[in-house]
Amino acid sequence: MEPVKFNFEYENKLRAGFIGCGAHAFRNVYPTFDYAPVDLVAVCDLSEERAEIYRNRFGAEKVYTDYREMIKKEDLQAIFVVLNFDKNGHPLYPKILPDILEAGIPVWVEKPIAYTANEVEALIELEEKTGQQVLVSNKRYFYPSFVSAKQILDTPAFGDSVSITGRYPLTLSPFQEKLGERTDLHWFLDICHPMSGIHYLMGDVKEMCFVEHQPSGDVQTLFTFKSGAIGSMHLPSTQAETSPLERFEVIGNKQNIVIDNAMRLSYYKGSKGSGEYGKAPSYIGDDPSNGPVHWEPEFSLGQLYNKNLFLQGMVQSVNHFANAILNERKIEKATLKDSLHLTKIFEAYKNNKAGKWIEI
Structure with a gap:
């Protein structure tokens, strides 16, 4: 198990953006940065008012309502994505992740990753093509x-x-x-x-x-x-x-x-x-x-x-991702291939x- 430090104790941190300002992210993901080498640079949400609340609460520098604009304007080393489902109850991640990977940015993303295996296979192909890594936060790999x-x-x-x-x-x-x-x-x-x-x-x-x-x-x-x-x-x-x-x-x-x-x-x-x-x-x-x-x-x-x-492995998941990216290591579990299965x-x-x- 990787050692844990408080955020201010890390000398080297990921410059990260965050797409999604919902209740689950507020409870379970943003707070993990207190114990991870992550510098929250920008937050993005369709609601600018909500994004501003999250920026102020979690110490981000910028607010965006268009994630493509955030990717274009900010020098980001990683992006966290936590979104709701579409009107059919399908995960939105297959529509968002290609833009991030093609921009050359690794991704930590919530589960479930997709509604169909074909969608996951397309993301795996893109991950291999771009050379970027994706961690899908299926928590039991880290409990x-x-x-x-x-x-x-x-x-x-x-x-x-x-x-x-x-x-x-x-x-x-x-x-x-x-x-x-x-x-x-x-x-x-x-x-x-x-x-x-x-x-x-x-x-x-x-x-x-x-x-x-x-x-x-x-x-x-x-x-x-x-x-x-x-x-x-x-x-x-x-x-x-x-x-x-x-x-x-x-x-x-x-x-x-x-x-x-x-x-x-x-x-x-x-x-x-x-x-x-x-x-x-x-x-x-x-x-x-x-x-x-x-x-x-x-x-x-x-x-x-x-x-x-920690009991649910959320901090451990974020740290596994952040340390892998910072140290140019391979993400070993909770991968896209795991999610495909x-x-x-x-x-x-x-x-x-x-x-x-x-x-x-």
């Missing part, structure tokens, strides 16, 4: 719980990851026979949330098959992975609002990890006390130090790790009836 879980999975002791189960509430709309696809999938684009976590831990999906319950929209999905592993994901759209949002478990060789509600990480290993079947006197292992380990934030100290910006998963649900195996 401390997922990053640490991945470290455990990569150890020889854990062995091969043979299976995963996941749970995350989403609603799948019914298949439209006349159209040959599903519609009203604006919020189902959030499949990138659970799937980015599964993808980070297990690698590419090879095939998938799902069943659905309508009209609730609840879904159960089976996966096979290119690694040979297997998995399942439950999308319980009708779960209680008060229940934990998500849970993931990976099984290895007599070991497993659990990520509960995004922040609690458990590592199960070791064995219970010895003794004949039916006569074991203790449920604690003969070597208690070789047993389960549990981590969770304690929320009592004024540590950065207790901030939601996630978009193909979305399309598998969108374009298919339930009950058949779909190659990804």
